[in-house]
Amino acid sequence: MAEPLFERLCLIGVGLIGSSIARVARARGDIARAVVANAKTPATLQRVRELGIADEVEADPARAVRGADGVILCVPVGAYAPVMEAIAPHLAPGCVLSDVGSTKGSVLRDLLPLTPSTVQLVPAHPLAGTEHSGPDAGFAELFQGRYCILTPPPGADPVAVERIAELWRRCGSMVETMDAATHDKVLAIVSHLPHLIAFTICGTADDLAQETREAVLKYAASGFRDFTRIAASDVDMWRDIFLNNREAVLEMLARFTEDAQALGRAIRWGQAAFIEDRIARGRKIRRGLIERKQA
């Protein structure tokens, strides 16, 4: 077995993602010699103890990070600023600080100014998840075959970046690197806008007259159902994603709305050729996914 990447890895937050990292670390043995878990509520801390997925469970984030050579924030991105205020003075020199958040510009904004010069910040975003949350929802295979995107800030230490990259490779992920702004734009269209649409169409259906609403649930297999799978996602996490990737999400929503209105106008005025072109483009993108085995 390879040497553990970290002597003492501290997970701030032990929900779906954090508890899955803890489970991989436990299962493999070559990620960290010891895993320290910190969570906000006594109930979660107690549950992590019962599950036995961490070597130590610590209620105080400042104490949790002490002596850790790796710290990963696994809380909703909206909680980063207060968490960082609490832990920054206690981070050990040489420590690598990372996270798993879905928005990366906000991570640089919230963490970089408070990061001690002796600490290396290497943000990461594993593109993995389920509609479930909490420490019981995690599992060691969650990251297998999924992408993990690293967004190291300019000038980041290559050794620290490689440690985090290797951590995710050992979790079974394919590691990619890009700058935070590109990440946020790409995720806005592949993930954040689809979720915004999914939440919205569920609300639109929910506002219909009772009779129609019942029928929506009954006949959902006709397309609606595909849009609801991702609508079951965690409330706090998604509120924070929308608020922390505001500019990119609003830009993609504006583009999408213009395009939807243009298609609606073509429908109103019976412009068959325009409608056919839009449908054909959908098929083209779909074919692109099938060719890349992403379908």
Place this chain on the structure above:
Amino acid sequence: MAEPLFERLCLIGVGLIGSSIARVARARGDIARAVVANAKTPATLQRVRELGIADEVEADPARAVRGADGVILCVPVGAYAPVMEAIAPHLAPGCVLSDVGSTKGSVLRDLLPLTPSTVQLVPAHPLAGTEHSGPDAGFAELFQGRYCILTPPPGADPVAVERIAELWRRCGSMVETMDAATHDKVLAIVSHLPHLIAFTICGTADDLAQETREAVLKYAASGFRDFTRIAASDVDMWRDIFLNNREAVLEMLARFTEDAQALGRAIRWGQAAFIEDRIARGRKIRRGLIERKQA
């Protein structure tokens, strides 16, 4: 085995749906004593002959319907008016005329005025399909466990309605009945709007800069992928659906757009409670689907 429901069943159009009906009739034997298939192109007619899924193949729709006690239109709804003009004078007295179109108000508009008084019109819409089309795409199990909605016009003969209902039950479907206007409103939200959104978001992604577009395909698993499955649907069929359920589709698009803009506005102004409420409603609808085993 039960007596066949029809002596001579004529299918106008032998694509995914028409060829699947032909296959069920062949497999069961109790749907029609003979199946006559009509298609527009010589290539399709030849392919149907090669597949051996019909007893007779007839290029001329007027000749195809002669002597048939059952006729089912299986062409895109935009083709109904010209097809009906061609076949109406040749429909046998006592014949039951049905269809499989996804819009039902337009069926009454296009077929009822030309329906002879000796012919019973019983429109139907099997909620079944795949992203493939053409006579090779069909299969006998397509309708198993799926809903089929009948929209008989006021005053329809109950015996004729029951014959079509029984045909769909023998295809394995669960038969429901509603009026055409309700059908069109329900389908607009469960199927037509989701398809409109799916086609649109594919176009929005396709318009992005090359680099981002590549990334969309690469990271599509994060939500985008769910939206593209239904975007691979048939161009002619969907153009006709949008154009023939115009009012209901535009109404649902307008409601959806208002709701999306409201969520966008809440994101812009940081209204966390509003955003949380929208996400929570998505989860509620999703739970409703899971409870109904429609997820």
